[in-house]
Amino acid sequence: MTIKTALSRRRFMTAGVGSASLAATGAQAQATLTAGAILERMKTEIGGPWRDGGVDHFTAGGPDTVVRGISSVMMCSLDALKDSLKAGCNMVITHEPTYWSHQDRLDELQDDPLYKVKLDYVTRNNMAVYHMHDHWHALRPVDGIHVGTANVLGWTQCMHKDNPRYYTVPSMTLLEMARHIQSRMKARTMRVIGDPTMPVRELYASYGNFGGLGGAQILDNVDVMVIGEAQDWDLPMFVQDSVAAGRKKAFIVIGHVLSEQWGMEYAAQWLRGLIREIPCKYVPIIEPYWNPSRPVMEINPKI
Amino acid sequence: MAGQLIDLILTRLGTPGRPRSNDRFIAGDPLTPVTGIATVAMATFDALKAAAAAKANLILTADATFWGDNDAVTGLEGNETFKAKRDFIRANNLVIYRIADHLADSAPNPIRAGMARELGWQETAQGGEAARFRLPPTNLLQLSQLLQTRLGARTLRVIGDPTLPVSNVAAIWGRAAQMPAIRTLRSDIDLLLVGYTFEWEAVLYAQDQIAIGMKKGLILLGQVPSLQGGMKYFSEWLAGQVTEVPVRHIPLVETWWNLDRPVNEIKTTI
Secondary structure, eight states: OOHHHHHHHHHHHHHHHHHHHHHHHOTTHHHHOBHHHHHHHHHHHSSSOOOSSSSOEEEESOTTOBOSOEEEESSOOHHHHHHHHHTTOOEEEESSOSSSSTTOOOTTTTTOHHHHHHHHHHHHTTOEEEEOSHHHHTOSSSOHHHHHHHHHHTOGGGBOSSOTTEEEEEEEEHHHHHHHHHHHHTOSSOEEESOTTSEEEEEEEEEEEOOSSTHHHHGGGOSEEEEEEOOTTTHHHHHHHHHHTTOOOEEEEOOHHHHHHHHHHHHHHHHHHHOOSSOEEEOOOOOSOBOTTSOOOOSOOOO | OHHHHHHHHHHHHTOOOOSSOSOSEEESOTTSOOSOEEEESSOOHHHHHHHHHTTOOEEEESSOSSSSTTOOOTTOTTOHHHHHHHHHHHHTTOEEEEOHHHHHHSSSOHHHHHHHHHHTOOBSSSOSSSEEEEEEEEEHHHHHHHHHHHHTOTTOEEESOTTOEEEEEEEEEEEOOHHHHHHHHTSSOSEEEEEEOOIIIIIHHHHHHHHTTOOOEEEEOOTTTTTHHHHHHHHHHHHHHOOSSOEEEOOOOOOOBOTTSOOOOSOOOO
């Protein structure tokens, strides 16, 4: 059974659960659907145990917040909050933090003026924000982020069955692959290491951040690693030195937001299978960067 | 010998070193006779090839040799890239010393002095966790073009309104941790320059500042372009301290390319 059919079947089953609960609770539920109730449905559908101790938690509002619409976003920027409200959604499911650190640490931010504005914005608008990082990666049978990114790149069929981070793609050059990713994701500032003319076929994908040197051994198995974000002095430098050692290796950094947000597009689709009473919408956010050849201002400066 | 030269350099820098530091001999034997000294922002394989070709076998680097904060090689013993680099270091009698913290602690800090000189800028005050400059008024796009050209930062990335007026600029050369990057962003500046900072931390913070109407910009220059003016400056200072052997700086070309100019700049022969 391919991964694709496994997913379709799963979607069918979750849709079934959603309809049943809607029929049971009736239209009255609409007025009282809380963030806590939504979270309980997500917990039963994630395909594995819901674990404490990670970074997943409410960063604004809480289980009692009454929800009239749900948005899924890659990162909980102020723009993501504004766009969610505009779309009629006061519950935001975000993959990345709200308060500028992975754990949404607040110890050094209590007097931060921006923190106060952001907190005031979510409170005033009666919003609930749930940081769903760990569990979306834990979605079974396949990490929710990888499902979405494979969809947008058209590589779902190329995903290895035993490990969805490995792909065998139709043969192309590194430059062609970079262009493919750029055009599918509308990426402005992607960065690449390697010979643009080298053929690439075996690929390892790690969307989001890739810290440390775990990738050193992985590189043995592939032509190219496609990564969301990495610090210049660890894995990118290792790939650079591999090229300098005469090995045919390459590295593509897409950017953290752009590498993962398709996974949150898939999250909205997944949520629609569980929550039928209210709208569930994907709210795309901007690529944070531009470079001097493509200067743009996409941030909305009005609060 | 390499060890004696390092002792001399650290004495002249006048910094005691930190109790917990990544500065140390990363590779090679301190007893190796030195034929020449090279300074470099990052001890990449290409940097080592250039140093060896220039007959410089003592290499002082601001950033990693073995791809990480502490140059740990555990688990890499059988790795092809590691073996090639280690064998090259041995074959060419290279000695590599990481000198980031000592430079950061010395006054003036050669990285800061050198980066300011590279850009023709004057720091408004010494010390503090970020360098601060007051520039003749320009805007974010113009300044990013200038930085791209002057620092060879061909894949730099910018956050903010391209038309943002820019005059008060702060810089954290090299890596910028969440703090002090956020602290610096919320101080009275228009623009923060960093080598690297995480997208979900200071990048998101700058975006959110702009999203509430604040006039802010942030530029990620890339690690090497944000340091190497400093290592060039350091090599010149060093040449005045060490007269027995030649001292030179090894400039590095930005490794990354983007679709504006897809060119591999890495030398692929050893």
